Amino acid sequence: MLKKAIQYMIISAFAFALLNAFVKNLNQFSVYQIVFFRSIGSLLFTIPYLLRNKISMLGNKKGLLVLRSVFGVISMILFFLSIKFLPMGSAVSIRYTAPIFATVLAFFLLKENIKILQWVCFLIAFLGVAFLKGFDAEVSTIGLMYAIISAIFSGLVFITIRKINTNDHPMVVVNYFMIIAAIVGGVLSINTWVQPKGTEWLFLLGLGVFGYFGQYYMTKALQTSETNLVAPLKYIEVIFTMLIGLAYFKEAYTFWSLIGIGLIITGLVFNIIVKQSKRAI
Template structure:
């Protein structure tokens, strides 16, 4: 129950971050919003350094952090652009294709064995992506490909986090990621810089606080609960964003986006379920082998 509540809180905070980004994008370029999200996100993460002490920052994995953050900032810039220029429900729905790319990347980069049923779920998920993007039709927008690119890059980041988490604690990953993203995001922001005015400051501060808060709750939820049980909760971000998109920006959820989102979410839920089943089976077999005497 605690893990479920943490994931629900994370989902709500990420949804509010998306709303804050869209509100700020009316006055600022999304590249600049990304910088402020990281800057204020770093301020929100600084209490972690005080909690653990400066020695907590010692690591032998700095080159891996650097690569992870370079890819991550490219994913963030593409994702923020999509939030600022596409209907919110469409941008969020396409972001859920990340686990599909993660499955492919895990097989290619980590050598993980992916069997037929999970490959079938991946194919089904990409059918959902095609339903949303609709290439070759009047509803196609090249901007939707930016959202797909963000999801692809995010999958590489997810693989890097998986590798880092084997030796690095979650709070250290949060601190280093946010700290490196600040200067990385400043470079493209300087090319489009305009100082925020009035209430826009509230939106960029909120984007940073909500984003870091959501990241913290997300890492803690996954540590306490199984991915297969928690993944469906994260899908609540879509209806939250769709409702705010309708209330604040007069955006409607078209049937193609809804159909594609349901297919993608169903594929992700099945992939998460299969990974959990296989992990439990491997743990059970390992425990059984360890219990055999004389071996």
Template sequence: MLLPSASAPVGNIEPPSADDPPRAIAFIVISTVLFAVLWVVVKLLSPRYSVYELTFFRNFFAIIPAVLMLVHYGDFGVLRVKRISGHVWRAVLGITAMMLGFASYTLMPLANAVAISFMSPLVITALSVPLLGEKVGPWRWSAVVVGFVGVLVIVNPGEGFLTTGALVAIGGAAVTALAMITIRQLNRSDKPVAIVFYFALFATLFSALPLPFVWVTPQGWDWALLIGAGLSGGFGQHFMTRAFALAPAAVVSPFNYVSLIWSTAAGWLFWGDLPASNVYFGAAIVIASGLVILWRETRRGVKF
């Protein structure tokens, strides 16, 4: 449920290959910490580098963890996928969501942006009807409606308008949902390790296209931060993938929400930002709605 900018993201997973909930929970918490490191670095570097350049470096250095995942898997034959066009489309959606997510971190407090990103499972549920032909019952539709009310509480449009940051964050969450739906479709024929590898590869290629127009040569320690951002994002994806391979989604997914703790702590530590009470209240509503959807989909046997 993390932004692929984030993060990331739910969907790049296999049915549990072993029953080890404690290790799965440890892995998912580690992944949220790594994604939080990525978000902090992006926000720190955003005054000096464009979102396009930050997106490129995040994907370029994430190739390293993706290759390590492939080597660990031990079968390069998984790269022979049925629909390479599906992976291209997933990369387009992924980097779009990533850029919107990165932009939202620069336009509003980090915790606010992360809280809004939790709406992605709600959008996935709503779009699964026309795009995947799934049936959504009253429980999940009710959760979607209540969850969107929670988003409104977070953005607090009481003065009759939404801030640019809120609109960008909402757009990022919506595109993330589209990317996750694409991953669901790819999971039917391709291995998760292949999905992760091709995303890193194509996302790097596509995010390099605008570089001639926005390039700023990194200086000094900025190189270390950029490398750290890519490795954090890539290894965060790795630990998330491993977590879902070790335990059911119903066990693992709720721990994604601890990312709100890290983003709140980082926002206060680096920028002195503390979310208003409406952000916590709205986030609680969105999280509860997401858990209801998770519960219903788990009962239906849906693979995330």
């Protein structure tokens, strides 16, 4: 089962890396238009699934479903913006600090405990962010801020999903998100709409396809084996994304950038291990 889970997580990481590359490649389109097509592409999968399995699209926790979607749309827009300003590997690494923000927010909003070692892990991860900016003049300040704020809103997504709990089917949660993202992206892109041509259609629709399969296989991996064994593997996305960036976009990473990314991933991986530990420290 573990071998299968590892395969699923690698497929998921590669799908998300391709999604990131597609976003980077579609510079001629506004972020809002990219969000629109990213959402429409995924709805081609979520709506048929719900109809086929006779699952109500309206859901039960409607207020929380809308709130989760709003947080998710803001996070997505800001992350896509960050990719335009930062090397993809840096943007993805910073976005993955979302679980840290989720844990801290849960500490204040839900009164959940945080282990001492988790605080150490958080410090390591944020030290990595500091290395990215403090020692690399090539890192855009605005891009860094977009990525960090995106991670904060992604953390709020985690908190909201936790409140929804099992009251709604996971596909209903995703479907709400994609519908609201399509509406927001569509409306905000009206004034800057660029008519896609030729292969651009494939790239735009591919956003939703790779986004959906990335999420699908990540879910299957987490369902197939223990979370603490496979969850750290999702950070392979950073490696895949960096390799694509180096090969296709000729992105460059300084020594300090690599140290920063390494610290972020180290802090996040150990946070998962510590969080899954039964013994509070």
